[in-house]
Amino acid sequence: MKGKTKDLTDEELHQFVEKAKTNDNRAIGKLCEHFYSKIYRFIYYRVNSIDDAEDLTSDVCLRVIKSLPEQKGLFYAWIFRIASNVITDYYRRRAVRSNVTSIGDLIEEMVDERRTTGELLEQQELRQAIKHLTEEQQQVIVLKFIEGYDTDEVAELVGKSAGAVRAIQFRALTALRNIFASDMYIRKDRKG
């Protein structure tokens, strides 16, 4: 629930979207304010730097506003889809794979981070680990646990059934557990 924006009801959101479609500047500004942080967080867990996250968020906002007249259906499902496309383009451009390639690499990253920071270790490890989930796992984890949507809402946003979302959620948490289990194994192994 924590990430959910509370300042607009669904009805208000709908009204702002409709006004924004008619180029009402105030409505456009209000809408941007409303969804900017959500999009930023959605992107943040899927790219490697804050600067990139901000740039991409700005890009998404622009695309959203430009494409508003064509918007149909659930507003947030639509903007998250745009955000996903922007992220895909980003990785295509940079020829960087967003998903984890090897747990060994991830563990190395975690160990390096631990050496340099020492503080907020678990949080950083967790954030880093989320970035190494698959694309759809990241989407579900961010929407469910960062943005605070319930399973039915997530299903609506990502265009899948609630059952599919539950399965993805289960696999994502299991993957994270495996990553941490491997990390602990490595830690013990190094100590030993």
Next chain:
Amino acid sequence: MEQNIELLLDNCIDEIRKGKSVDECLANYPQYANQLKPLLQLAEQIENLPLPNPSFESLSSALINIGKEMEWDAATTEIPEAIVTSQRDVKGFAAPMKKRKSFSILSRRYPFGNVFRRPKLVWALSSFLFFAVIFGAVTVSANSVPGDILYPLKLVTEKVNFLLTFDSYGKAELRLNFSDKRLNELVEVFQQSNTLDTTLLKDMLDEAKLALEENEIPVEKASILTAKLNHISAYQKTVLENIRPAVQTSDRRIVDEAINMCNMRSGWMRRMNEEYQEQFNEQDTTPQSQTPHRKKQQPKRMQWGPDCDWME
């Protein structure tokens, strides 16, 4: 089995959100407790992560970009609250907003307002306009005479041109050019006002005199220079003789002196040129074998003959 455990996990997450602890939830499903516990703990940890939030600068610049794209008209519409807030909170964001406002007004009033949205294009256009104006002014000033607004620019251009010329022969040629210009100006002023501008007359003679005083002119070019000086002096004499009858009586003595001087200069230069020609002819008839190590001709210092100086 898998379907069940996925559903159970989801139910537990919902219950934890409603306030139950992990252990309380797992108490309902003891057979899955070992499997669900680490997953629920992870879910809890993720939910407790501090929210990453974008900076005000990021939001403001995004809104400004959107504003530019959508051509928001700041004069008639309300500025989005987020921008106002960020301007209040973040230093340095007032400038972009003002800029956007003025651009917006520009684009509304002028059909090419969009051009002003591109700083590089604006800079290029400004530079082009600046140089176009300077070039235009310099070109127009070339035909100006004393008393015209652009005449000082003409003199400055001549000075700059002279300073940027580094070889002596080039400088001497420029002097001749300036001398010729002064004569043209003198005639034009005389035609306009029927008065003799003695300053121009003096400058005309001085420039011609200075042309010959340029040092380090190679001998082979010295003959060309003397030929030109001969021609210019003769031409100046002819022009002055033509305007002399119309000159006021009080100025006639000065004109006579100038005519006399041009005449003497012309004669002196003619003789000097003949000497050069003779020297060249002698050198050409000398057999190469007699001068196996022919020295490079040294620059010649040239001088006017007696009575060729302008007297005030």
